[in-house]
Amino acid sequence: MERQQLLMLPGPTNVPPRVMRAMMRPTINHRGPEFEKLYEDILENLKYAFQTHGDVFPISASGTGGVECAVGNLVCPDDRILVPVHGVFSQRVKETVEAFGGKVVQLPVDWTTAPSVEQIDEVMEKEKDIKASILVYNETSTGVTVRDLRRIGEVVKRHGSLFVVDAISILGGDELPVDDWHVDVCITGSQKCLACPPGLALISVSEDGWRTITRDKDRRHVYYLDLLKTKDSASKKETPFTPSLPLYFALDEALKILREEGLENRIARHKKCANAFYDALHALGLSTYPEEVNRSNTVIATNNPKGIEDRAIRDSMRQKHNIVVGGGMGKLRGAMFRIGCMGIISEAEVTATVAALELTLYDLGYPVTLGTGLKKTREVFHA
Amino acid sequence: MERQQLLMLPGPTNVPPRVMRAMMRPTINHRGPEFEKLYEDILENLKYAFQTHGDVFPISASGTGGVECAVGNLVCPDDRILVPVHGVFSQRVKETVEAFGGKVVQLPVDWTTAPSVEQIDEVMEKEKDIKASILVYNETSTGVTVRDLRRIGEVVKRHGSLFVVDAISILGGDELPVDDWHVDVCITGSQKCLACPPGLALISVSEDGWRTITRDKDRRHVYYLDLLKTKDSASKKETPFTPSLPLYFALDEALKILREEGLENRIARHKKCANAFYDALHALGLSTYPEEVNRSNTVIATNNPKGIEDRAIRDSMRQKHNIVVGGGMGKLRGAMFRIGCMGIISEAEVTATVAALELTLYDLGYPVTLGTGLKKTREVFHA
Numbered sequence: 170m171e172r173q174q175l176l177m178l179p180g181p182t183n184v185p186p187r188v189m190r191a192m193m194r195p196t197i198n199h200r201g202p203e204f205e206k207l208y209e210d211i212l213e214n215l216k217y218a219f220q221t222h223g224d225v226f227p228i229s230a231s232g233t234g235g236v237e238c239a240v241g242n243l244v245c246p247d248d249r250i251l252v253p254v255h256g257v258f259s260q261r262v263k264e265t266v267e268a269f270g271g272k273v274v275q276l277p278v279d280w281t282t283a284p285s286v287e288q289i290d291e292v293m294e295k296e297k298d299i300k301a302s303i304l305v306y307n308e309t310s311t312g313v314t315v316r317d318l319r320r321i322g323e324v325v326k327r328h329g330s331l332f333v334v335d336a337i338s339i340l341g342g343d344e345l346p347v348d349d350w351h352v353d354v355c356i357t358g359s360q361k362c363l364a365c366p367p368g369l370a371l372i373s374v375s376e377d378g379w380r381t382i383t384r385d386k387d388r389r390h391v392y393y394l395d396l397l398k399t400k401d402s403a404s405k406k407e408t409p410f411t412p413s414l415p416l417y418f419a420l421d422e423a424l425k426i427l428r429e430e431g432l433e434n435r436i437a438r439h440k441k442c443a444n445a446f447y448d449a450l451h452a453l454g455l456s457t458y459p460e461e462v463n464r465s466n467t468v469i470a471t472n473n474p475k476g477i478e479d480r481a482i483r484d485s486m487r488q489k490h491n492i493v494v495g496g497g498m499g500k501l502r503g504a505m506f507r508i509g510c511m512g513i514i515s516e517a518e519v520t521a522t523v524a525a526l527e528l529t530l531y532d533l534g535y536p537v538t539l540g541t542g543l544k545k546t547r548e549v550f551h552a
Numbered sequence: 553m554e555r556q557q558l559l560m561l562p563g564p565t566n567v568p569p570r571v572m573r574a575m576m577r578p579t580i581n582h583r584g585p586e587f588e589k590l591y592e593d594i595l596e597n598l599k600y601a602f603q604t605h606g607d608v609f610p611i612s613a614s615g616t617g618g619v620e621c622a623v624g625n626l627v628c629p630d631d632r633i634l635v636p637v638h639g640v641f642s643q644r645v646k647e648t649v650e651a652f653g654g655k656v657v658q659l660p661v662d663w664t665t666a667p668s669v670e671q672i673d674e675v676m677e678k679e680k681d682i683k684a685s686i687l688v689y690n691e692t693s694t695g696v697t698v699r700d701l702r703r704i705g706e707v708v709k710r711h712g713s714l715f716v717v718d719a720i721s722i723l724g725g726d727e728l729p730v731d732d733w734h735v736d737v738c739i740t741g742s743q744k745c746l747a748c749p750p751g752l753a754l755i756s757v758s759e760d761g762w763r764t765i766t767r768d769k770d771r772r773h774v775y776y777l778d779l780l781k782t783k784d785s786a787s788k789k790e791t792p793f794t795p796s797l798p799l800y801f802a803l804d805e806a807l808k809i810l811r812e813e814g815l816e817n818r819i820a821r822h823k824k825c826a827n828a829f830y831d832a833l834h835a836l837g838l839s840t841y842p843e844e845v846n847r848s849n850t851v852i853a854t855n856n857p858k859g860i861e862d863r864a865i866r867d868s869m870r871q872k873h874n875i876v877v878g879g880g881m882g883k884l885r886g887a888m889f890r891i892g893c894m895g896i897i898s899e900a901e902v903t904a905t906v907a908a909l910e911l912t913l914y915d916l917g918y919p920v921t922l923g924t925g926l927k928k929t930r931e932v933f934h935a
Binding site: 176195231268366 | 556557559561563564565566567572573575576578579580581582583584612613614615616617619620623624644647648651652653741743749750751772773774775776777778792793794795796797798799802870876878879
C-alpha cells in the first residue's frame with residue numbers, strides 16, 4: 170500500500186501539510202494586484218530568515234541555479250575568484266566559476282575538514298586582486314560546516330574581496346546572520362531547512378555586492394538570472410519573468426511558519442536533533458565523517474560500518490521502515506550514508522530514524538544491542 | 553468573498569483540478585526509484601507533445617530561463633546569430649544572445665507582422681556564417697504567429713544554420729511538428745498551452761543541435777543550464793540538479809491529459825476558440841492588432857476602442873466579472889488588451905469572456921448592442 174515516506178535526506182526534506190496546501194491556491198496574474206501582496210510578504214520574511222537589511226530574492230530555479238545566479242552576476246571573464254574545495258558542492262562552485270570564464274584561485278582542503286581562517290588569510294595575502302571568495306558553508310556531501318565562517322568573512326572583507334556564501338543546506342537550520350557576518354551574497358534553496366518543496370533558490374545581495382554587479386554589468390553572461398533586472402522589477406513588486414507561482418505560495422507559507430517559531434528556536438531545535446543523532450550513532454559504534462569541531466547540524470554523514478554497504482542499509486530502511494536516507498556523493502559514493510536533519514526535524518523523526526537504523530543494522534548482522542541509540546536520543550531530548 | 557478567477561491571460565493560464573491535485577503528491581527522493589518512473593513518463597510524453605524522436609527535457613526555470621538555456625548552450629562569444637525582432641519577446645531573445653557574447657544579425661520586422669521566408673532567405677544569402685537563427689513562433693506581445701515557420705526552417709537548414717524556435721506561448725495549441733519542420737532546438741513553458749502552473753521550461757534538441765553543442769562545449773557559459781549534463785543524467789533517469797518536484801508531478805499529469813485528448817484535437821480546439829474570439833471582437837467593431845494572415849490562435853491582441861483605455865476594460869472585467877485579461881507590453885502598453893486562448897480553453901471560457909467584455913464596453917459608454925459578440929461565438933461553436 171502506498172504510504173507517505175519519511176524523507177531523512179539532505180534535501181529535499183519533509184514538507185508540512187500547511188505548506189503543501191498552500192500550493193493549491195489558484196493561479197494568479199503575476200502582473201496583477203494579487204501578486205504584489207504575496208511578493209511583499211515573501212521579501213520581508215526572507216530578510217528575517219537571512220537576518221539582513223539588504224535585498225533577498227527568490228529565483229525560480231534549484232539551489233545550483235542560485236549558485237549560477239551568484240556566479241553569473243559576479244564573475245566576469247578573467248576575474249580571479251577564491252574557491253576552497255572540500256567536497257562535491259564546492260567542486261561544483263569551482264566548475265561554475267570556470268564555466269563563466271573566471272580564474273579560480275584554488276585552496277584544496279581535506280574533505281573531512283573545513284578551510285580555516287588562517288588558510289584563507291594566507292592565500293589572500295599572497296594572491297592579489299581576488300574579486301570574490303566563495304565558500305560552501307555546509308558541504309552537503311561531507312556533513313562539514315565551516316565553523317570559522319564569521320572570522321573568514323572578516324578576513325575576506327579586510328582584503329577587499331566580496332564574500333559569497335553557498336548556504337543551501339544550512340540557512341534556517343544553523344547560525345548565519347548575513348549582515349553581521351559580512352556576507353555580500355548568500356544563496357540557499359527552498360527544499361532544505363526551510364521545509365519547502367524544491368524549485369526555488371533564494372539569494373541575498375549587500376550594498377558592496379550591488380556596487381560590483383552594477384560596475385561590471387555589461388561584462389556578465391546572464392539574462393534570466395540577471396539580479397539587476399530582479400531588483401528593478403522588485404521595486405514595482407514584480408518579478409522580471411514569470412515566477413514559479415505554486416512554489417511562491419509554498420515559500421510564503423513556509424516563511425510564515427519560520428516566523429511563528431522564531432529563527433533562534435528553529436536553530437536550537439536543529440542543533441538538539443543533530444546532537445541526538447551524533448550521540449546515538451556513536452553509541453552504536455558508528456563513526457561520523459567530519460572532524461568533530463566542524464560537524465554539521467543539518468547533514469549527518471556516517472561512515473559505513475565495517476563490512477556493510479550503505480546501499481544495504483538504505484534499501485532496508487526504505488523498504489522495511491519507509492524512511493529514506495541518502496548515500497555518499499563523488500569519491501564518497503559507497504562509503505557512507507547521509508541523514509538529513511532539516512526543516513520539520515524533531516524528536517519524532519530522530520527517534521524513528523534511529524530505531525529503524527538499529528533494527529536494520531541488527532538484521533544485517535552488525536553487533537548491536539537494540540535500544541542503545543534510543544537511550545542516547547532520550548537523554549538529549551529529556552535531559 | 554474570495555472566488556477563483558478565470559485567467560484569460562496569455563499565461564499563466566487556468567490549471568485543471570487534476571493537475572493541481574498532482575502537486576499534492578508527497579515529496580520523493582529525486583535520486584531514488586520513485587523518481588525514475590515519473591521522469592520516464594514525462595520524457596516520453598514530451599516527445600509526443602513536441603512530435604519529435606529527439607530529446608526533450610524539463611528545466612526547472614521559467615520560459616525565459618528556457619530561452620537562456622538554449623542561448624547559453626548554443627551561443628558562444630562572437631558567434632553570429634540571426635534574430636528577427638518583431639515584439640517584446642524576440643527583443644528579449646536578441647538581448648539574451650548579446651548577454652552571452654553573440655553577435656546578432658538583425659532583421660527588424662514591423663510588429664503587426666512576422667518575418668517572411670523571403671526576408672530570412674535574403675539575409676542568410678547576404679550574411680555568411682550564421683550559426684543559428686532564432687525565431688519567436690508566437691509573439692506573445694503582439695498576437696502574431698509566424699505562419700511561414702515550416703518554410704523558414706527549410707531555408708535556415710539549407711543555409712547550414714541551426715533552427716531555434718521559441719514556442720513558449722504556442723506549443724500544444726497550434727501546429728509545431730518539431731522534426732518535420734526541421735527545428736533543432738524548441739523551447740516552451742509549462743504555464744501556457746500545456747495548462748500547467750508556471751515554473752518549468754521544456755526544451756528539445758535535435759541531432760544537429762547536439763553535434764554543435766558537443767563541438768563547442770568548452771566555449772559555453774553555462775553550468776546549471778548545461779544541456780549536456782541534463783542529457784547525461786537523463787540516461788540514468790535522473791536530473792543533474794534537484795528538480796522542481798511539485799511542478800514535475802503537475803507536468804506529468806498535464807501531459808497525460810494531453811495524450812488523452814490527442815494533440816490534433818487540442819490544436820483544433822484552440823483554433824476554433826480563437827476563431828470565435830476574432831469573429832466576436834470584429835462584430836463588436838473592435839480591431840485586432842496583427843495582420844490577419846499571421847494572427848495567433850493562442851493570444852488575441854485587441855486594439856483599444858477609440859477613447860477607452862485598456863486599463864478601464866481590464867479593471868472592470870476583473871472586478872465585476874472575475875475574469876483576468878492582459879494589457880499591452882513594451883511600446884504597446886496602454887494601446888491594447890490581450891486575451892489568452894490557451895490550455896483548457898473551450899466554448900465556456902470564450903463565451904464568459906465575450907459576455908463580460910460586451911457588458912464592460914457597454915458600461916464604459918462604447919456603442920454596443922448586447923449579444924452581438926455572443927451571436928458570433930455561437931455560430932462558430934454550433935455551425
